Amino acid sequence: MSTNSYVVEARDLAKTYTLGKRDIPALRAIDLALPPGEFTVLLGPSGAGKTTTLNLMGCLDRATAGSLPVAGQMITGNGVRTGEARLDALRREHIGFVFADFHLLPTLTATENVQVPLIWSDRIDRQRARDLLCRVGLGHRLTHRPDELSGGEMQRVALARALVNRPSLLLADEPTANLDTRTRDEIFDLLRELSGEGLTVLLATHDHELAERGDTVLRLRGGVIVSD
Ligand SMILES: Nc1ncnc2c1ncn2[C@@H]1O[C@H](COP(=O)(O)OP(=O)(O)O)[C@@H](O)[C@H]1O
Numbered sequence: 001m002s003t004n005s006y007v008v009e010a011r012d013l014a015k016t017y018t019l020g021k022r023d024i025p026a027l028r029a030i031d032l033a034l035p036p037g038e039f040t041v042l043l044g045p046s047g048a049g050k051t052t053t054l055n056l057m058g059c060l061d062r063a064t065a066g067s068l069p070v071a072g073q074m075i076t077g078n079g080v081r082t083g084e085a086r087l088d089a090l091r092r093e094h095i096g097f098v099f100a101d102f103h104l105l106p107t108l109t110a111t112e113n114v115q116v117p118l119i120w121s122d123r124i125d126r127q128r129a130r131d132l133l134c135r136v137g138l139g140h141r142l143t144h145r146p147d148e149l150s151g152g153e154m155q156r157v158a159l160a161r162a163l164v165n166r167p168s169l170l171l172a173d174e175p176t177a178n179l180d181t182r183t184r185d186e187i188f189d190l191l192r193e194l195s196g197e198g199l200t201v202l203l204a205t206h207d208h209e210l211a212e213r214g215d216t217v218l219r220l221r222g223g224v225i226v227s228d
């Protein structure tokens with residue numbers, strides 16, 4: 001497998017947490033390749049290692065072993081240990097995140113929340129934030145604050161924020177876990193649409209029904225990818 005044909009290509013990726021004197025193997029040598037524009041679902045029960053996987057792919061945490069090129073750059077493996085500043089830059093330029101609990105800043109409006117990732121790059125662009133909010137169906141909620149929005153609307157704001165730096169990869173960690181079924185489907189359909197427009201998506205969920213709608217489903221159990 002060439003590192004150029006995948007947005008992310010993990011090989012033998014492992015993560016062991018240490019709690020006091022105890023080692024907790026959260027991921028045990030998984031292989032995972034994300035082709036550009038594909039919608040991949042990482043399905044597994046609580047504790048399977050989904051968040052750990054997304055955090056490694058998103059350069060939020062460091063692997064214990066294995067190789068992991070992100071956006072063509074080897075960030076771990078072959079003796080490589082990428083520095084914090086480079087990891088920050090990779091994350092900013094290539095990765096968008098959405099989480100179950102939205103992570104919006106409560107005192108900021110929707111438009112301001114979407115602009116937050118731009119602060120680090122001195123490129124405040126209110127119009128881009130507005131355009132993205134319109135793209136996710138929130139053109140009528142530009143100046144609302146999180147406590148004036150529904151769960152589905154908050155996740156749309158979070159999604160617009162995740163897209164503001166034009167990421168090549170969107171990592172969605174249980175993005176519909178706090179939403180009712182109808183809103184879950186709306187957010188999922190929106191993610192599918194974005195993937196259809198070329199965005200590579202890796203969505204972690206414990207929801208089997210949702211998983212069936214991905215292009216590819218990877219089943220994770222006890223830190224191992226299992227076949228069906
Ligand atoms: N920071 C941490 N320190 C120690 N153990 C952790 C930490 N984060 C996760 N774990 C453990 O790693 C395993 C995988 O966790 P996680 O990746 O959060 O799974 P999931 O997202 O599928 O629920 C679990 O056993 C969890 O308790």
Ligand SMILES: [Mg+2]
Nearest residue numbers: 050051052173
């Ligand atoms: Mg998790």
